[in-house]
Amino acid sequence: MQKVNKAFYVLLIIVSVTFCAFETKAQTACTQTLRQARTVFDEGRIHELEQLLSDCIDNGFTDDERTEAYRLLILAHIYLDETVKADDAMLELLRDNHGFEINQQADPAELINLYNTFRHDPIFFWGFRGGFNTSFVNVIEAHGVHDLNNSNASYSNQLGFVVGLLIEKRFGSRITLRSDLQYIINTFDHSFSTFRRTDTNIDIVNSTASETQNSAGMSLMAQFRLFPEKEAIRKNKFEKLNPYVGLGVTGRYILSSALTFDVSNSAGASPDGASEDLIDAEIRNQFNPTADIEFGIKKALGLMYFTAGVRYSYGFLDITDRHYDNGRLTTFFGWGANDINTHSLTAFIGILIPQYVPKKLTK
């Protein structure tokens, strides 16, 4: 059995090497063909180009060579007044090389005009991103069965995560609309003190209620590019980062909100902790919309874009529905839900992938 396997691998390697050798040979021959095509074009015998290049365009050129070959072929068709063939070749070129750009200064007007009759920009971008967030809590009104005046209640922020899928579409040279689907986890701690448990008569000195919310969100954002879109070669270093600012809204739907207690009493012993889902307990509102402001960059990496940035989300609704569960939280821990807004700051990185569908634009 093992022998058979070995023979199979050897055969596979031989086949691969032979294939690679043929491939290389074809490529060398085609490199020469391209060189010849340049000469033929320069000498003006452009009616010979189509036949000269066709085999190598189908198979044999490297990507860069194929782009150049198409360019020569398109120019030949243009100057031979073969408009249909020129259109076909341009479409093939744009499908083959999404990143093909013309040079406004150096290219002939005929080529520029033809190029501009095609849709050559991406129709939309899609991508994904992820990052870390931290939450800030604003107390509107405090609630609880402990001594509110002496409780020294405070909120502290903890680290959370965000992941999302996004889709973007450009409008004009500066405006981009983006929509994304997010899964958000944010956590914050609520600390308070001074409470006597009625069942045990033990004084609890400090309680920390840690709340972790899992939400799904969908957002819509309008982005404004700080520099208008233009040819890549004419951008300076900062322009190449494509910085933008964005304003938008996110509709969050809180799927669960787990509250966990860490309690210590004056005797130093730690009573049983407790965990409760505030959604099940109908304490939290499930809908929590935010207004977002974002600053970010999109840096081209080949045909893709790397994106990074920071976003501040402002929660403008009170997320508390009921203040007491009338059960363990109230009875054992003396905890009542404060009226609060939550805001968050997110840092993220991600990838944007353009989708090109080149086509001839009708005039």
Place this chain on the structure above:
Amino acid sequence: MSEILEDISPSSSSNDKKVVDNPFPGLRPFKIEESHLFFGREGQSDEVLLKLSKHRFVGVIGPSGSGKSSFIYCGVLPILYGGFLTDTSPDWEVVVTRPGAGPIENLAESIVSRDPAYIAADEEEKKIKKTIINTLLRSSSLGLVEAVLQSRRSTDKNYLILVDQFEELFRFKDSDDSTAVNETLAFVNLLIEAINYSDVPIYVAITMRSDFIGDCAQFPDLTKKINDSHYLIPQMTRDQKRRAVEGPVAVGDAQIAQRLVQQLLNDLGDSTDQLPILQHALMRTWGYWSKYRDRQDEPLDIKHYEAIGTMSEALSMHANEAYDELTDDQKLICESIFKAITEKRGENFGIRRPTRLGEIAAIADVSEEEVIEVIDKFRDPSRSLLTPAYHVPLNAKSMIDISHESLMRIWVRLKNWVDDEADAVQMYLRLSEAAAMYQVGKAGLWRPPDLQLALNWQAKHRPTLVWGQRYHPAFERTMIFLEYSKKEFETEQRIKELQAKRRLRNARIVALVLAAATVISLGFLVYAFYQKTIADKARVEAVDNAKLAEKNAAEAEAQRAAAEKQREIAIQREADAIKAEAAARESEKKAIAALSEAERQKLRAEQGEEAAKESAEKARIAQKAAEEQRKIADTQKEAAQKAKEAADKLRMLAIGKSMAIKSTQLRNEQATLKGLLAQQAYIFNSENGGDQYDNDIFNGLYYAIKELGDPLVESLGGHEKGIRAVASSTTGNNIFSADTQGKILKWSLKGEHRVADTIINSRLYHLIRSIDVSSDNSKLVAGGEFPQVAGTTYVEIFDVNNNQKRTISGFEKEVWNVIITPDDRAFFTLDNDGKSIKRSDFNNVSQVAATSVRLNDIALSNDGKYIVGAGNNGKIYLYDGNKNYAESVIYDNGTKVLNIAISNDNVIGLGDERGLIKVFKLFGTTSPTRLVGHSSPIEDLKFSSDGRFLASASRDKTVRLWNRSNYTAQPIKLDDHPDWVFTVAFSPDNSQVLAGTKEEIVRAWPTDIEVMADKICGKIDENMTQDEWDIYVADNIDYEKTCEQHAKGK
């Protein structure tokens, strides 16, 4: 090369001292004054003297290194001087000469330096005297007799002409120089006549290497003399050799150990050419012994002999000593010298190759003085490794040679050099061969490893022109080939590097994406652990809840009953579903039927594809036939050119043309000379009735005035993209040009200056392909690729005087051609992809002809009645205005016709895809005239309105001006264009032709050569020098001033 021996007078103190110091001469032969040191050939002299006395001639012959010269100098001459030769006067004068590279000149010098008056004279006089004797010797075969008679001081004096190293006559002969053969013959004749002249007792003795005896056979008289009287020098016996070793030692008042003598004789062996090596070893041994002997009376012994490296090493060590004395730069020169004067033959066999000093200097690429400095180290009297001997002054013509062949065998460094040189030559020859093959297209450029080897070779040997031409004449081509190979390879490497960088970048992107994903995943992991702890706590709580669950179970049972009812409803639904499935199956059957229909359609499509492939094959065969036709056309073109060259035998015209061509080849720095050559060429051409539109004269003048910065030939700027339309009317003074970005300029011609007015500025999507102006220059019509409105496009009408624009729509797709009628009332257009000819009266548009095939161009006859069209199928169509523009075929060109023009006298010119132009009379009966010249398709044709020219523009980047009165003459070729030429037009007065190119340049060319000729003299301030005249015109044509107002150049 030559020397004079005074009467034997061993009184020369410096020589005396040397002889006492070291009794062995080394590699050089014994001198006359060293006869007391010459041992081993006692008794052999008599026979030689006897033969000399009897025949007045003797040839001493022997192998290389057998001691011929020493024998004559020390064995024969002393006896001669002693007066022992009977039958003749005892008063002898001996003239010793060596032929070297100039045998007669050297003989003259030998004779003249015998004269005491000559020795006393100053340099100038010496030179004169020498020249007189030299001339005397060359004047007749009795020259030697006369020279001797002139310098004879007493009547009973005998003369012995001793020609040492006679074989140099053959060895140093320069095979490239035909006079050398004659000089050898003259030299031999001088000697023979001198012997035969009975009134003056002149005797001749020669020493010659036996392997050159065959070369003497070409001179019958000399052969006879040698046959009558020669002496083959015998090899020395062991005893004689012993005397040759011991004798000088004894003279030097020293002893030599017997075992050393035995050792020397054993080392010497039987070979004949080892005597100089023995002498050299003994000289070195003596030198070492005299310096390092332990005590005064110590004999020369084996230890001294071994210290100098024995016979097998002594020469090598000695040569290395000389080499080590050199500076680093001189070492390199030394290497070049020895490489130049040796040559490798066969596997392990180096031979000497005497070379002129001048050539060596050129090979080493240093001055002759530097070479002489190095050579002097090696021909120092104590070394004598190179010849000529130390006292002979060196100049560029001196032949440098190795004094003894064995140096090449023994000196290891030289051996390596010889091998190294052989390798270099081999590499050079391979490279030359490859360059030659490359030139004829039989081989490609070099690539590694060959390329790398060749580059190493170049870096190491730094080959010079002179060096290269010794082995292969095409040195420059070879080096250019190498350079070109290198550049080509470097370019390829650079492209590969760029590709590698791009791959690396892509890999980085992937890595970045993966890294980002990893970070996010890690975040999730942390979070998962965190959740797990929460879950553990929840589990405990769940146990409590279990009890609660049991209570709920009962309630659940009740729910189950309700569910049962639901199940029954579900069963009912299932039955419904089965019915729906049956319906679906029916649909599937229909789909299968549709599929089989589709398969049938596909089969038919494949059959169609097969037929298409067959058609393609036929097309390819047809193309091959066309190619063959083209080849035939090419050969015909060559034949025509040759015939023309044969006819063009008028010398002045030829000189004029060649000067014009030379002027174009001069470098930019030589602008003045360039102008003078072009101007003089023009003068020759016009004075000798040459073609007034001669291409070479034209180009000479054009490039000269361009170089001198004349505004006449400046190009017309102002456009930003390629130009596809230029036009002018036949009146006024304006030319119009339009580019592919919609800009139109109006040029006013003010003498040679041109001023542009902008009619309209650049606009996107306004690609102008054709313009025409009315005869009064007031209206301009422009057509091309303009935006379409509701499926139709428009042409633009400009009021030139106030730059007003209006449009007339009603045209289909793009307008390729616009022609205003001669009466200015209407214009014709070609549009709709060449399928429609339309007419507009500047307000309305109507179609006058829908063409059966695509036309690439149309032209309108001067009376406005006929339109001719260039068909894409190669046919020429006529649209007759008298017959409502009915279509008829008037000519079939066979090849796609791209352009057509019609002259005022109704001559049609057409230009096709092969670059061929044909001219024929409309309604004429003669077959068309073919104008061959362009190598690429024609882009535009225009007849000048004065009937002189037909201008053709082509994608081969040239415009040609064909002289209509003589189509067979070579057209003026205007080739200073950066890219394809799209369009041409003549200025209204036909004095200039304007060419619009694919780049944003319009070039202006004068059509009259005279206009350019008048300008040059004003731009320069002197005439040619006599030298320049001799070089570029001819030295047997009288100088004349090119520009009368300037002085002759100095």
